[in-house]
Structures are given as structure tokens and as C-alpha cells.
Amino acid sequence: NSEGFPEKVMANTACFIIVSRNDIPIYEAEVGSAQK
Numbered sequence: 001n002s003e004g005f006p007e008k009v010m011a012n013t014a015c016f017i018i019v020s021r022n023d024i025p026i027y028e029a030e031v032g033s034a035q036k
């Protein structure tokens with residue numbers, strides 16, 4: 001059910017993937033997302 005998914009969700013997912021690829025702790029991703 002990806003239809004109607006907010007762009008915010010996609011952006012967060014992209015950031016999460018990038019963070020994972022960079023071997024950065026997930027906590028950092030959440031903190032960065034919260035700041036924005």
C-alpha cells in the first residue's frame with residue numbers, strides 16, 4: 001500500500017537507507033530526522 005504514502009515517509013526512508021549504508025548508528029538517523 002505505498003499509494004498515498006506521505007513524501008515525508010519516503011524522505012525518512014531514504015535517509016535511513018543512506019545512514020545504514022554509511023554504517024552510522026540508527027540512533028543518529030532518528031536524531032537527525034527529529035531535528036529536521
